[in-house]
Amino acid sequence: MESSSARTSENSLGDCGNTAQVQKGIYHERQTRHLCGLHALNNLFQGPEMFKKSELDDYCTTLTPRNWLNPHRSWIGWGNYDVNVIMYALQQKNCEAVWFDRRRDPHCLNLNAIFGFILNVPAQMSLGYYIPLPFQMRHWLALRRIDEKYYNLDSKLREPRCLGSEEEFIQFLGSQLQMEHELILVLSEEKDSTEKSEQRWLLPQFRD
Template sequence: MESPSARTHENSLGDCENKNNGNGNTTMMQGIYHERQTRHLCGLHALNNLFQCPDTFSKSELDDYCTTLTPRNWLNPHRSWIGWGNYDVNVIMYALQQRNCEAVWFDRRRNPQCLNLSAIFGFILNVPAQMSLGYYIPLPFQMRHWLALRCINGIYYNLDSKLREPRCLGNEEEFIEFLSSQLQMDHELFLVLNVEADSTQKVQQRWLLPQFRG
């Protein structure tokens, strides 16, 4: 079942189908918006894929966030110095805050079976990405890649911008198995939650099932 928090931020896909913000190639598979990789803008694509609409964020908006976080005119530490993106976690978290969401880092030493999926809007993974010269010559260093995971109509999808189309991950049980496999590698998982409007009703560690809170 799709979580209530997911429905809170659900965009009208009909409004998004014919829009393109110029951030990359887009596809629609069974009504699922999927923005594909351009330059080093995986952070931007992950956010737009997470919210299921191309107009959620733009490159210029994320660049402005970099300047807000560190007001410098040169060599901003939150993005690529050549201006192709490569946004860091501070930009991702700040961007989510602008849409009334928060990101919670998940300790990969924990079993993801402790997650209260009904309270989580979506997921963002940060994974190593091997750099290469062209397609064939690997370079001796790595960068990091952002990708979004989301439950849509009761089914979980991998919305990685490097994929040609969204990849179905299955139901909740299959999704937990997928997360377990990802957390066994050098991957970082962030849980995206809606900010609760009424502070008197906040539940501590609501992203965990009740028996795992404390």
């Protein structure tokens, strides 16, 4: 598994400040095989081997007790984990996963209540680098706020990409949702039991 504490060039930082200060300590795993689900989880929780491939494979058989042709992963054992595995993994870290309705305006999100985000986007398959295949797979990537700025921690990127402030991040989410990408909100375990738990990810004025 490849990983890097990426160093971003000054030009790619936008308004994110000094290169060394912003990038110091940001953990970023790079893509290997079809293990984007594993990389997205480790990038989300910002640590090497927060999850291991063997653990995600075990989750597959926990969800459906068979190793051969398990529906939650690639039959050749290269990953390609489905949403059930991602959600089960999040539960192991005492986190709740909430599907966000892409028809909604992301300005309704209570960003302070959300630990991070996992985005699921289509990925064109190809033979080598040049011959596209007539089908698509899905790709998982993590988004997180780190030191008051939001970052795209996609394992296909050479390095973390700063998305900027809250408003810039909301605009980014809006553009992704317009492309019919799927968004999962990751909420950490509740500390304030008085808050309306099922909708704490929404700003108060948008709750039912």
